[in-house]
Amino acid sequence: MPGLAKLVFLFLSGTLFILGMLGNGFIAVVNVRSWFKSKRISWSDFIITALALSRIVLLWILLTDSIIVAFFFNVYTDGTARGVTDVFWTFTNHLSIWLATCLGVLYCLKIASFSHPMFLWLKWRVSRVVMWMLLGALLFSCGSAMSLIPQFQIYSLLRETAGTGNVTEHLRKQMGKYQQIHVLKMLRYIPPLILSLASYILLILSLGRHMQQMRQSRTSPSDASTEAHRRAIRIILSFLFLFLFYFLAFSITSYSYLLPSREMTKFIGQLTTMFYPVGHSFILILGNNKLKQTFVELLCCECGHLKPGSKGPLAS
Template identity: 25%
Template sequence: MSVSKALIFEGVGCVEVLAGLVVNTFITAINLRDWWTSRKLKPYDKIMANLGFSRVFLLICFFLRIVNRISKLNVYSSPAQRCAFRTAQLLFDFASLWFAMWLCLLYFVKVTMFKNHFFVWVKLRIPQLVPPVVIITYVASFIFGFIYAFSVGETSDVMDGVNLPTNRSVYKELSYMIPLYFIGHVLPFICVSISTSLLIQTIGHHIRHVKANITGFKRPRLDAHLSAIRSAVLLEFMTISNLLATFIFHFDFYGYFEANVSVLFLVSYPLFHSLVIVTGNVKLKRVLWGIVDCVKGKLAIERCLISQHIESKRETNAQQK
């Protein structure tokens, strides 16, 4: 790859990482502010706060790796440093995917009316189930990340400039990578896909029920339902893209694909997935528009002050003449 092309990839990756840090820090900060104010959070907000928190540190890991590659510092060259860094990255990578899965499942359980006694029991006990779910997610992500980082010596990794030269190394990598990435990536993807399809089916059934039972000339307002379907489809598309990019990034041992493109997809996933969550959440969207209105107001005041200063300066110059 040419130097100019590599710099373009690195520059776009840095922009995506920085934008993702802003969005996920916003999600975490708003939920922490609410917790600090009321000393309690809804189960949905607890999962969302941990999702933003894990993605902030995942993006920091991505940023450090991009900077390390650009500057060629090789800051984690020793096996112990490499193991620690990979453990941290996989911890937040697996945790963010599992929190995204819990968020999808929680929303599905929240909007669906169940007749099964088990699902009714789960729905009633969601506030008690969320704290142990959060702890188990972090602990399991750390364990699986540490096992992978400790067991694997080298990986085919474009961000480290490493390629596996022998089939023996490939078989050794696969013996650890396939089970761990199934738990960390494929299993959350399966659960998200199932819950998303059931959620779309439930919302579609509700829309048909509302249209079939409408009386009078007033049309029902279905904007919220259609918006939820669009968000669910968009999130599922991004989840599929992230899974494919992950497999190309980690399992393309001999460079058959352009790995830098998969890096951009991996880095963009925490950004755009979180953006869709923000636009679909009433509380976050209200705070975001409040910030935008405040910035617009300050800019308008500054423009007014500047115009007044220019006008007064013109009047002073006119009087001097």
């Protein structure tokens, strides 16, 4: 790989890392400070804070992985560095995805309105549902990371056997078993993907129906409530687009060993993977009134239009 391509890759990785740290760090600081002041925190703020913290760790792992891939790609393929980063990556990545799924389910149960008995049953028990989902997310992430141990053992055996040039039937069976485990590892991402899709689709349908009812009952098409619902739908669609984009990105990264130009494929997949925790954090800031208000006040303070401690134009 040309040195210029590596420099561009590291520059883009560093830029995304800084933006992601600023966005997710801002979310974590604002919500934790509010938690200490009021001595309580809502489920949505708790999930968003946990999501921001998990993505801070995820960005550090991705940056470290980018440096290893750029300068020590041979060491990366040897297995040791790859094994260590894969364990931390798998745990943090699964936790981040499940937290985003929990947030989508929470928004759906809190905002959407349907008369189906099952939906109403879940809506009345939203706190219990979210609590069990968070516990399940933590256990599922730990289980996903621990399940990598058999894969590493088979990978190490394959490398030792391939190095001797003794390709036997046992080796072929182990190779098939390794690829089977790799495919099953990717299938673990299907449940949160389906849950997120279902939550966002239900929420979009509910908000769309509500907007239609408001448009029929009000004379002004630019009603403030209608605009708020339109903004909510745009934010949800952004969530959905980024989530699908992210799923495609780490699928490409995971199967880079099967594609031509393996190193370049890894570079592109790595950058695309970093884009999701960065972009999603700023969407969360713009879609949350408290975070958006604090962000605007901070910008006003930096520009000298607002004194520290005073209320900004968005304060109630």
